[in-house]
Amino acid sequence: MKALLLVSILLLPFTASAQSKKALAEKLGYPKDTKLLIIHADDAGVSHSANAAIIAAYEKKAISSAAIMVPCPWFPEIAAYAKAHPELDWGIHITLTAEWKNYKWGGVSSANEIPSLLDKDGYLYASVEEFKKHAKPEEVRKEIRAQIRKAMAAGIKLSHLDTHMGSVYASPELVEIYQQVGKEFHLPVLVPMNMIQLMAPQMLPYIDTMNNVIVDQFISAYKAAPADQWHVYYDQALDRLKPGLNEMIFHLAYDNDEMQAVTIEHPDFGAAWRQNDFNYVTSEAFKTLLEKKGIRVITWKEILATL
Amino acid sequence: MKALLLVSILLLPFTASAQSKKALAEKLGYPKDTKLLIIHADDAGVSHSANAAIIAAYEKKAISSAAIMVPCPWFPEIAAYAKAHPELDWGIHITLTAEWKNYKWGGVSSANEIPSLLDKDGYLYASVEEFKKHAKPEEVRKEIRAQIRKAMAAGIKLSHLDTHMGSVYASPELVEIYQQVGKEFHLPVLVPMNMIQLMAPQMLPYIDTMNNVIVDQFISAYKAAPADQWHVYYDQALDRLKPGLNEMIFHLAYDNDEMQAVTIEHPDFGAAWRQNDFNYVTSEAFKTLLEKKGIRVITWKEILATL
Numbered sequence A, B: 001m002k003a004l005l006l007v008s009i010l011l012l013p014f015t016a017s018a019q020s021k022k023a024l025a026e027k028l029g030y031p032k033d034t035k036l037l038i039i040h041a042d043d044a045g046v047s048h049s050a051n052a053a054i055i056a057a058y059e060k061k062a063i064s065s066a067a068i069m070v071p072c073p074w075f076p077e078i079a080a081y082a083k084a085h086p087e088l089d090w091g092i093h094i095t096l097t098a099e100w101k102n103y104k105w106g107g108v109s110s111a112n113e114i115p116s117l118l119d120k121d122g123y124l125y126a127s128v129e130e131f132k133k134h135a136k137p138e139e140v141r142k143e144i145r146a147q148i149r150k151a152m153a154a155g156i157k158l159s160h161l162d163t164h165m166g167s168v169y170a171s172p173e174l175v176e177i178y179q180q181v182g183k184e185f186h187l188p189v190l191v192p193m194n195m196i197q198l199m200a201p202q203m204l205p206y207i208d209t210m211n212n213v214i215v216d217q218f219i220s221a222y223k224a225a226p227a228d229q230w231h232v233y234y235d236q237a238l239d240r241l242k243p244g245l246n247e248m249i250f251h252l253a254y255d256n257d258e259m260q261a262v263t264i265e266h267p268d269f270g271a272a273w274r275q276n277d278f279n280y281v282t283s284e285a286f287k288t289l290l291e292k293k294g295i296r297v298i299t300w301k302e303i304l305a306t307l
Helices: A018-027 A048-059 A075-084 A128-134 A137-153 A164-169 A172-184 A193-199 A201-206 A227-239 A257-262 A271-281 A284-292 A300-306 B018-027 B048-059 B075-084 B128-134 B137-153 B164-169 B172-184 B193-199 B201-206 B227-239 B257-262 B271-281 B284-292 B300-306
Strands: A035-044 A065-068 A090-094 A160-163 A217-220 A244-251 A296-298 B035-044 B065-068 B090-094 B160-163 B217-220 B244-251 B296-298
Touching: A018 A244, A018 A300, A035 A048, A035 A090, A048 A075, A048 A257, A048 A271, A048 B257, A065 A075, A065 A160, A090 A137, A090 A164, A128 A164, A137 A172, A160 A164, A160 A172, A160 A300, A164 A172, A164 A193, A172 A201, A193 A201, A193 A217, A227 A271, A227 A284, A244 A271, A257 A271, A257 B048, A257 B257, B018 B244, B018 B300, B035 B048, B035 B090, B048 B075, B048 B257, B048 B271, B065 B075, B065 B160, B075 B137, B090 B137, B090 B164, B128 B164, B137 B172, B160 B164, B160 B172, B160 B300, B164 B172, B164 B193, B172 B201, B193 B201, B193 B217, B227 B271, B227 B284, B244 B271, B257 B271
Parallel strands: A035 A065, A035 A244, A035 A296, A065 A090, A090 A160, A217 A244, B035 B065, B035 B244, B035 B296, B065 B090, B090 B160, B217 B244
Antiparallel strands: none
16 A cells, blocks of 8 residues: 555535534534534445444444445345435435446436446446546436435435535536435535635636535545555544534445455555545544534434424 | 255257267267267356456366356456457356346446346346346347447457357247357357257247257256265266267356355356366366366367467
8 A cells, every 4th residue: 555645635625515504513402613524424335345334333333324336236235224214314426437457337317317327338437538428417416316216116215415526516407406406306416615715716706605504514534544544634634614504525445355346457546545545434543532622413314303 | 055966967869959969079080989078167257256267267277167257346357368368268247137146247238228127127138037038139139249349359369159048049030040150150059959859849930950069068066965975976977988078067166155155045047056166177186077077078179279
């Protein structure tokens, strides 16, 4: 594993959206300046290893939210657990890419309905670049709706929508579709404002800040660190956390044969990475730091209830 | 694991097909009464665990043939290996069912082209009974062709066709389609004569014994045994092997987290079963017994070359 230095968290000053955030804390019964934090697991359904780690993290009360990749082969396993646990937070991790080398999936829609989303082998494209190059917006809308409906048909009580690899932020049309589908299904959508400001500022005019709950600080590691330094990035993020709505993203799985094979040739977000994330999020040290810093852990379901 | 007694191998007397079998031995340059044996691994592509075990068995020269499940999520992994190893035997394990509880796949064709093969969630049916009840023959033909074409497009040199869970033997129309598609792609199809005589004698009139290479004795365990007795069924089958064309089927995988989760609630053909099969087929004892009994191990590729 590369011993890269941890990169500091992106913490940008409040923007126009701060107003609605303060309102959120108050709506939830907390003082205006509360530091709200969603502790979120991405990629439920991608593999058995991920499902098992996410279920374990929920059972340890280490996370407050998770989002499901509906087109993935292990969707039925997490769907059965989610149906049995409607008290937990289950979002749709809108999945428009299939990024791994040796393990693939297509869309939920019939292939003839979403030809622009599929490669020559019938799988979703491997990268957001390829997806962006080919995707027709109305086929994206169709596939997002199909993923939501399939999860609902499986008996899952949904809490929110978010986006695998940020693909819905690839173009203004897709940003608008994402928000429209959220409204259509009466589900909040993740709008990670600091990320958009930094990575996709050209999308800012298309964000409906009045009608969406904005996540001011979206915290997601993007470079690996040595296992014994894994905590530094997250600890610093918590140290510097500001009042408002924050979401911390973890990629949970076990560092086992399956996950190593899924993430082959891709140490970033690889099997060891996910094990390190699991070890951190389930650690006593993390729990203690949250308490010490007076951080209020919330769920998307609580946000949904305010809408 | 249930300590069930091993059940004796099905060894039925030669039928009309014996003639062509003797011819096969001679065509391959062996005496008429040679005991020919294909040592075959099913279910390549179903999981990483299966792929890894099949590749290991090939690298130990423990098997002579394998067949690939094209619609499965791990197809790209085995396809890459198969493309790199055209000297090995790669059949299509025609897959028209998705039998596991928590891990699923659909067809290769666009869903709108094969609606009769898919359940309400868009997956292949879980059982041959459900498949048989719904499947329209022309959609089966379309899907079988799509699986073959996808494997060819992935650069795999094909050696034969066979059938996952025997689904193509579910009706006379399907038996005919199976044989027709074999001819269409100039590939031999597995016709396990002893199994058909015993399990599906009503299909006998539809078997083209003149134009197919018939496997007289198809040997596949169907009840688990204690690990230390695992060898008994196979050893007895080898003891009683007769001249003609024989095929011994193994379900190879490692008994690890992934395979245990794939085969959950299904000890038959479960993870421990597959590990036991792997241990047996790669054992020195198996190799020694083959030699001692004068059994000639052959491939489907050699058969293909005689056609």
